[in-house]
Amino acid sequence: MTSRMVGQPVNRVEDPRLLVGAGRFLDDLGQDAAELAVLRSPHAHARITDIDVTAALEVQGLLAIYTYEDLSGPLADPLPLLIPHPAICAGRTQYALARDEVNYVGEAIAVVVAENRYLAEDAVERIVVSYRPLPPVVGVQAARAAEHLVHEDAPGNVAAHFVQEVGDAAAAIAAAPFRLELELAIERSASTPLEGRGVLAQWDSDSQRLRMWTSTQTSTGVRAAVAAKLGLDLGRVEVITPDVGGGFGVKIVHPWPEEVLVPMAARALGRPVKFTEDRREHFISAAHERGQLQHIEVGFDATGRILGLSVRFWHDNGAYLPYGLIVPIITSTQLLGPYKPGAYRVEFDSLYTNTVIVTPYRGAGRPQGVYAMERTLDAIAGELGLDRSVVRATNFIQPSEMPYDHGLIFQDGRPLVYDSGDFPASLAKLKALVGWDDWPAYQAAARAQGRQVGLGLACYVEGTGVGPYEGGHVQIETSGRIKVATGLTSQGQGHQTAFAQIVADELGVSMDDIEVVTGDTRRFPYAVGTFASRAAVTSGSAIALAARMVRRKILKVAADALEADPEDLEIVEGMVRVKGAPGVAMALGTVAVLSNPLRYAFDEASKAATQFVVGDSDLPPVNEDDEPGLEGRDYYSPLRSTFANGMHAVIVETDPETAEIKILRYCVVHDCGTLINPLIVEGQVHGGVAQGVGGALYERLVYDDAGQLQNASFMDFLMPYVSEVPESIEIDHLETPSPLNPLGIKGAGEAGVIPSAAVFASAISDAEGFAITAMPISPSDLFELRRRHAGTDRHNESIAKKEPTR
Amino acid sequence: MKPSAFDYRRPEQLDEAIDLLGELGPDAKVLAGGQSLLPLLSMRLAAPKHLLDINRIAQLDFVSCGADGVRVGALARHAALERDAGARAVQPLLSAALAMVAHPTIRNRGTTVGSIVHADPAAEMPAVLCLLGGSITAMSTNGQRIICASEFFLGPLESALWESELAVEAFFPALPPQSGTAFAEISRRHGDYAVCGVAGLVTLDDDLRISVARAGYLSVSATPLVLDLTDAVSGRTFDGDLSAAGGLASAAVDPEPDIHATADYRRHLVGVLTNRVIVGAAHRAAREITGNGATQALPMPGAQP
Structure with a gap:
């Protein structure tokens, strides 16, 4: 038997090409294209009173300048609000080019197309825009205070207000023997893929067709949006995703202004046009995430069991709302993690500020929710003097309670129902891995030496593999090679490897004979995109179903040819053979030849398939319920999300003098159902943890009061280097298969980053003896906190405000 | 992030560079390692008319050590000075501080004199030069002058160099006895x-x-x-x-x-x-x-x- 590939730590087939620099990213393409540069607002909030392009017209090599006045038809309308929701009370999106008002530094006002980017930037510099500055709204507090409005017709700066409640949380809290309140804050970070955004478009005036390449997480989404904006039928638009140098969420947003303006210019100018975003542009005009203020009230009993939980939070959505409420809805629902909260009420405002938009960044609202919940559980443990892991275990949903319905509506509009998971088993694994029970002794010994060490713990559940659907296409070539296509895109996940593993098992072929194409609308036009840890679940399942369809046809065609019953056939190493009679066999390529009745024999192999040779002469060569060729196309559309989970523990040491925070150990227990490729899953976890370390200890996006981003470069936005990431990340897996899809898999893409703010806050609190309630935290922040807490009995201080005695 | 247009000059000889600088003066910037200048150009925070590339002037590429101290030419890379055994013996503070200058790839290209002339108050080597009481040798068509470290740094990114002057050498005094x-x-x-x-x-x-x-x-x-x-x-x-x-x-x-x-x-x-x-x-x-x-x-x- 061919050994099973799913579950094997197969090396990524993508890597040799990428590692030797043979990747083809957006800016590697279109070397002869004209280039586009964008004039961006230097003001966070202003009226545009005049745009004077006169001086720019003198620049040699200038091809075109476009402002809002040059846009017409759908291009002159605001960009789409991609995901509508009934709770949105004032949904605002920007125009492709600002019409008369700008609402964040970096908003596009005009674009220049020139022979190259240098000249385009020269012309941008010479465009004179007159502004009437308006008061900017920066930060959640200012948005809540609403002394000034971002959008005049969005009162209170409120884009959306949403409440969900299960049971009567207020009553449950009031009746609880113990109560706490917490105020928590978490700041902005950003996806910051190494490759920024980029678009290349080419208009063929003969065929009236547009072909574009874009560094996106959804080529089909871009295709539909561009077709709508440019007034083209879908059939006239092709979108291809080349190698993508990271997405992490920011590239799911579409269409970016440049994604419609580049094809518009390419069509108008009759030549290829390209836009390659630079780093400063990415910081100020792409998207950020994470900024929230949270107020939590919790009631619990003496064992730490939560009886009622009420969470009120304020979410900074930036200047516009193109991606709807996905981030705060995920915070509000995934906050619950592996726990049963008793009665639960959550209420949030999604607020406008004069800053760049907020859209999903890996984790997509979960890091904030997990932070809220895990800080709360630590506070309960502190209040009751209980072991933090015990309080968590007390509140766990038990395996016997699966599937578990929280009674809430998730981000996909479907009920929040966990499909599977064994949280007590995961916690037991993590405690064993990190040496939880030995910790008190270790910490005491370290303290005796004047060292400050802390252990943090955080648990999460992640809804993955959201719908609506993905599709897969599997075709056997007459060479015996197998072509697989799915519509969603790849930006480093290793899809070519993982999907090939699935097909190898389904068809009984070698991975080496399989070629996987993603994100090319010419190959697969129906797709959603790569986000929400969904590619393996949705496309992986669809490809498996498509492969099974092909397999049935292989066996049918081969059965006819071999004069055997399909039930008696097996496929081993690319050969269809009769079970127990390996000599009676046929190569898959031959089956492919036979599946397509030919009039013309173009080579030796095809002679076997001409209409004189194959088929029953009493039937049409292609029968009524059949079609030529050996291919299958199928779709997977999940009923609901499948819920992965994990638990992280970190041990940190804080320097008593310099307040530097050093990671001593980082441990992960991860359950994403059946593992397709443990190497890829662990790589995903490593990458996520690295980003989590960044988000917890290094990265923040610092706006001043005028709405100017103070650190729009990799010099001052502190993405961690390899020197800041733990040298080793210890991982243990649990596999509780999902019952919702044919492979039993759950998503793994975002897992590593989700609990980081929570787990570091927990560890640093443990090391310092006072509660960390604002993340991220720098040594300077920690130093200031130490001064604030100096003189108090740090090791007995609770995280939370205590409720006055009744 | 593309520089605006500039003229590019790459003299082979020191005299030629000094003459060019005298001629172009305020409109020229000297390019050595480029680790600060090139990002400034790309972000259009600086837009000199002329870029005077001194990388071909071999006579500026030296580290020489004597009993009195270490002389570092304007083309000596941080990495060369950091690894120079003689310099390490004469003034061990140099390699200790250079190990903290950015990353190895930046030290392979960036020059110590360039870093000093850039006069960033967050940079290591200006502080080292000041602590040790070193100096900078500058040349112009008017001749040569030696500027003490204590008089060299006027403000953030501002040095006492004249626009027509090329800093050709930094001198770091040797470690005193005991x-x-x-x-x-x-x-x-x-x-x-x-x-x-x-x-x-x-x-x-x-x-x-x-x-x-x-x-x-x-x-x-x-x-x-x-x-x-x-x-x-x-x-x-x-x-x-x-x-x-x-x-x-x-x-x-x-x-x-x-x-x-x-x-x-x-x-x-x-x-x-x-x-x-x-x-x-x-x-x-x-x-x-x-x-x-x-x-x-x-x-x-x-x-x-």
Whole structure:
């Protein structure tokens, strides 16, 4: 038997090409294209009173300048609000080019197309825009205070207000023997893929067709949006995703202004046009995430069991709302993690500020929710003097309670129902891995030496593999090679490897004979995109179903040819053979030849398939319920999300003098159902943890009061280097298969980053003896906190405000 | 992030470069390692009409060590100076500080003289030059002049060089007898500009008691700051309590806050790091006196590494 590939730590087939620099990213393409540069607002909030392009017209090599006045038809309308929701009370999106008002530094006002980017930037510099500055709204507090409005017709700066409640949380809290309140804050970070955004478009005036390449997480989404904006039928638009140098969420947003303006210019100018975003542009005009203020009230009993939980939070959505409420809805629902909260009420405002938009960044609202919940559980443990892991275990949903319905509506509009998971088993694994029970002794010994060490713990559940659907296409070539296509895109996940593993098992072929194409609308036009840890679940399942369809046809065609019953056939190493009679066999390529009745024999192999040779002469060569060729196309559309989970523990040491925070150990227990490729899953976890370390200890996006981003470069936005990431990340897996899809898999893409703010806050609190309630935290922040807490009995201080005695 | 247009000149000879600079003066920028200049050009924060590339002038590519100190040519890369055994022997503070300058790839290209001329108050080598009382040799069509470190740094990114002058050499005095040095800094990430950095120099008397203690600071003032801490620790044995140095230093600085650190945190680090480098330098000085370090032969002036 061919050994099973799913579950094997197969090396990524993508890597040799990428590692030797043979990747083809957006800016590697279109070397002869004209280039586009964008004039961006230097003001966070202003009226545009005049745009004077006169001086720019003198620049040699200038091809075109476009402002809002040059846009017409759908291009002159605001960009789409991609995901509508009934709770949105004032949904605002920007125009492709600002019409008369700008609402964040970096908003596009005009674009220049020139022979190259240098000249385009020269012309941008010479465009004179007159502004009437308006008061900017920066930060959640200012948005809540609403002394000034971002959008005049969005009162209170409120884009959306949403409440969900299960049971009567207020009553449950009031009746609880113990109560706490917490105020928590978490700041902005950003996806910051190494490759920024980029678009290349080419208009063929003969065929009236547009072909574009874009560094996106959804080529089909871009295709539909561009077709709508440019007034083209879908059939006239092709979108291809080349190698993508990271997405992490920011590239799911579409269409970016440049994604419609580049094809518009390419069509108008009759030549290829390209836009390659630079780093400063990415910081100020792409998207950020994470900024929230949270107020939590919790009631619990003496064992730490939560009886009622009420969470009120304020979410900074930036200047516009193109991606709807996905981030705060995920915070509000995934906050619950592996726990049963008793009665639960959550209420949030999604607020406008004069800053760049907020859209999903890996984790997509979960890091904030997990932070809220895990800080709360630590506070309960502190209040009751209980072991933090015990309080968590007390509140766990038990395996016997699966599937578990929280009674809430998730981000996909479907009920929040966990499909599977064994949280007590995961916690037991993590405690064993990190040496939880030995910790008190270790910490005491370290303290005796004047060292400050802390252990943090955080648990999460992640809804993955959201719908609506993905599709897969599997075709056997007459060479015996197998072509697989799915519509969603790849930006480093290793899809070519993982999907090939699935097909190898389904068809009984070698991975080496399989070629996987993603994100090319010419190959697969129906797709959603790569986000929400969904590619393996949705496309992986669809490809498996498509492969099974092909397999049935292989066996049918081969059965006819071999004069055997399909039930008696097996496929081993690319050969269809009769079970127990390996000599009676046929190569898959031959089956492919036979599946397509030919009039013309173009080579030796095809002679076997001409209409004189194959088929029953009493039937049409292609029968009524059949079609030529050996291919299958199928779709997977999940009923609901499948819920992965994990638990992280970190041990940190804080320097008593310099307040530097050093990671001593980082441990992960991860359950994403059946593992397709443990190497890829662990790589995903490593990458996520690295980003989590960044988000917890290094990265923040610092706006001043005028709405100017103070650190729009990799010099001052502190993405961690390899020197800041733990040298080793210890991982243990649990596999509780999902019952919702044919492979039993759950998503793994975002897992590593989700609990980081929570787990570091927990560890640093443990090391310092006072509660960390604002993340991220720098040594300077920690130093200031130490001064604030100096003189108090740090090791007995609770995280939370205590409720006055009744 | 593309530079605006500039003329590019790449003279082969020093004379030619000096003449060109005299001619182009205020409209020209000198390109050596380019580690700061090229990003400034790309971000259009600088837009000189002429770029004068000195990378072909071989006579500026040298590190020469003598009994009096280390001379570093304008084309010597950080990495070359960092690895120069002679320089390490004559003035060990150089390699200690250079190890903290950014990352190896930047040190492979960036030049020490270029970093000094750039006059970033967060850079290591300006502070080292000031602490050691070094100098910069500048040439113009009017001839040559030597500018002391104490007079070289006028403000952030502002030096005493005239627009027509080319800095051709930096001179770092040798480690005085019975002395030791140390360098420490705290940066947010490995290789970043320091939140606070301190270079220390301690000289001991024959009884291993401190006779001189001085420190140079980066990232806490508009120009590199040198503090004489001798009063705080004078006469104390090298392994005694030297923490008064830190107290004196943190009281003497008035740092600015930025997005990475509050002013108070920086002041606190000044104290902590001052103590660390003064203790480190004192111990090295003691080893110099009691150990075999003092007998190490110095290379001859002009000797190649």
